[in-house]
Amino acid sequence: MSSTAERFFSNRTAATATIVIGLIVLVALVGPFLYPNDPSAVVAKPFELPFGAYPLGTDVLGRDVAAGLIYGARTSLTVALVASLAALLAGTLIGATAGYYGGLLGDMLMRCTEFFQTIPTFLFAVVIVAVLTPSMTSIAVGVAAVSWPPVARLVRAEFLSMRQREFVHAAECLGAPDHQILFQHILPNCLAPIIVMGSLTVAQAILLESALSFLGLSDGSTFSWGYMIGAGRTFLRSEWWLCAIPGMAILVTVLCINIIGEALNDALNPLLKD
């Protein structure tokens, strides 16, 4: 494993991206304690310029933009992580079952996966959030509901190619129970592509969450980056930074996660590099 880490960190872009993501996660974790301003509290008059009394100025209601950004990091990352974990779990279970057992069950599961892929993703997420009444939980549910199909397809393909390998036959002959074969023998051998897929899922989840919050599909009391852009949108003509700053935060976060995902892919599959 150490050589994988070495390969990963020898990629300087990936190392930088990891540091940046580390900092963003740190801000999300401890920021609210170090920077105690409440993001929804009115602290000054509206539209204070950045770099004044408040590092990033104030918004339309006179709320501290910097505080919003810090709490927003917390919301955006939490929702994206929770939704991605749920999607990875569901996708892996469905894909593994379909790939290992095949047959009618596998067919049905894959038909179901394809069915969910025909529905326009974003619209489906919007409908789910609207039906469940907008909140951070329903956004996470919506994002997870549209993120699992690609995972299921990938995992199925991996399991399908593994199930004829000798180590699987050997485990079967030894009478190992199914769950042991699936999760202790096959899964560890498919972990590399699932990890890469996972990082891309998180990046997409952040984009989805921001788009949903931008449309006003949050409960309004929880700050997120997309919500801040949506709220600042009306003042684009005069106070453009209210949109620009949270947008940059999303861009940098997603960019870094994508870079890490790609570098992971190269590091985990050293033979594939061209």
Add this chain to the structure above:
Amino acid sequence: MIRFITRRLAQALPTVLLIFALSFFLLKLAPGDMAAVMAGESGGGSAEYVQNLREQYGLERPMILQLFSYLKNVATLNLGYSYRQNMPVFDLIMSRLGPTALLMLTSFAVSILAGVALGIAAARNVNRPVDRVISVISTLGYATPLFWVGLMLILLFSITFRQLPTSGMENVAAFNEGFARVKDIAWHLVLPVVSLSLFYTAVYTRLMRASLLEQSKMNYVVTAEAKGLAPRKVMYGHVLRNALLPILTMAGVQIGSMLGGSIIIESVFGWPGMGLLAYEALFARDLNLLMGILIVSSVMVILINIAVDVLYAVVDPRIQLN
């Protein structure tokens, strides 16, 4: 050909029914009585209409029978009535289909053309500065939220340079006709299309580069080069055709995602299509209208995918339609 299309349509039928069923269960999932939800929350329809809906769907009967009456209604294009917009849902959606189709088809064409062109430029200059620059651009395009690009483009081209319109599909007050109207709409189309295409251009650029590099290692390329064919001819006569196939596959997969992206782009640019309608429905909490949009756009995605399959066979004669 006709037989293939009929067969694909028949195969798509269960999927379409499942989509109807899914929307039924989503309506059921919403808090409150389904008839009230469908009539529009916070007092959209009259009590009479709600009662009418209740009888029409037989909400006192078992769930399975309710599902059947819902399926029957949807299958006969009866998607209910939107009290907010004072129009039957189906007619409302159809009236907004044109602008969305225009926006999507243009973005589709732009992103594929730009992606293919950039992919070729990158693959012909592997690991040289041109390739690096294109790679940076596509990595950025991959990570930028669509709606934010839209806002920043408005800021740059409409507010700062005052060159392009900020919203809408045409200048209605100008009463343009004929060519002047086409020009006006095209002018309004620029920013929404650029915003919507950016992400997909990035996707196709990467795919095209990878696909070209993979194809250029094939034996037929060695043969073509060995017989002394000019590099340009090898590229455009042989490699390009084969490398385009994965792009087409990907384009079919991305249609649904692009339709979703157009919701957000339309609400940023006030583009009067299905996406803006969805945004309006969201604000009015008109769930039934939202469900109608979900149904119509899912069916559209299925139809477009069948069209892509036919196109596939036209582009690649090795694929038999039967």
